[in-house]
Amino acid sequence: MNNKRVAVMDLGTNTFHLLIAEGSADNFIEIFHTNEGVKLGEGGINKGVIQPAAFARGVATMQRFQKHIEENKVTEVRAIATSAIRNAGNGADFIREVKEKTGIQIELINGEQEAAHIYNGIKASGCLGDDNALIMDIGGGSVEFIIGNDTEVLWKQSFEIGAARLMDKFHQTDPIPVQSIKELTLYLNTKLPELFLAASKHKPSILIGSSGAFESFAEVIELEKGKKFDLKKTRVYEFDIDELLDLIERLIKSTHNQRANMEGIIPVRVDMIVVASLITIYMMQKMGLADVTMSTYSLKEGVLAQMLG
Incomplete structure (x- = not known):
């Protein structure tokens, strides 16, 4: 039995998700799951920028996520960033600030990698x-x-x-x-x-x-x-x-x-x-x-x- 407890964050344009689980890949046990409507793209999605209010909401959400991760004694963490952060001129600033304030290193993935992860999720269902x-x-x-x-x-x-x-x-x-x-x-x-x-x-x-x-x-x-x-x-x-x-x-x-x-x-x-x-x-x-x-x-x-x- 795999007793590794892991946390996955999906940092989307509208919603940030946190899922903490353990067990096996095809039959995991959900320990904790939450999502927050961060609206990271609000006011700036087509301008290629994360606006100050959205930026602050995003960082605050990641700080809350970090508390949950600590409380649930997670051994491995992955935070995946997609389109909004990928295409924002200040996306790197956001990643840096989150790292400074929470210790969480956000992974920036491209559209191909995103599609591959989605397929694996759908397959697992x-x-x-x-x-x-x-x-x-x-x-x-x-x-x-x-x-x-x-x-x-x-x-x-x-x-x-x-x-x-x-x-x-x-x-x-x-x-x-x-x-x-x-x-x-x-x-x-x-x-x-x-x-x-x-x-x-x-x-x-x-x-x-x-x-x-x-x-x-x-x-x-x-x-x-x-x-x-x-x-x-x-x-x-x-x-x-x-x-x-x-x-x-x-x-x-x-x-x-x-x-x-x-x-x-x-x-x-x-x-x-x-x-x-x-x-x-x-x-x-x-x-x-x-x-x-x-x-x-x-x-x-x-x-x-x-x-x-």
Whole structure:
């Protein structure tokens, strides 16, 4: 039995996650798990800078994480930074300040490495089979697409079209205007030709959404049916396609207040979920995918599997 206790941090554009666990890679025991809506990209995501208020929130969150790590007597720590820190002119300053104040050394990974970790997380959740799947991880800064099955990755790429970036560009008024949706669609058409080429070659038959907005979709759907839904106890969730399409349509037409009052959408996702919905429906239509699954496992579980492996 592996009695190593490890901590993984996924430092995203919107949310910082901390997961402390022990055990084996394929059946780890969660000791502690928290996330904070840091909104590191707020006000600066498309300018390539972390704004002072967001910078301070990020450092303060890392100090809280360090306390949890100490309290839980962790033996090995990894903190992974993605799109927002990767592309910010002052990203190195952020990494330096966190190291000074907490002792945590942040690893900056590129989009390819990010996609590889996500695949490992999805694989660990057990939702991959023999058929090729298109895995989509909608982050705040970037979106990772991976085509693969339970034995191999056939193709993977990261695109800087995350929800925070798209919201900044296309979702300025609520509900989002039809014209903005058209512009967003045209924008995605110009950004994703390599994905379409890979998909026409490998022919994925299922869309797997990695955590994030997909967790909110699942939670809203189940809560509206009056069911108790525990994300912590869920690794994989298969959507009823009609329920998913109905929810996506309602989210796209909704106002900020309507979304804020929807049970199952966490505050940091209330606004981002509109463009996340649009990316999801866009991919389903473009690829002709009517089979959609959500995995609660993602980047941090992929890194965790590596650490415990």
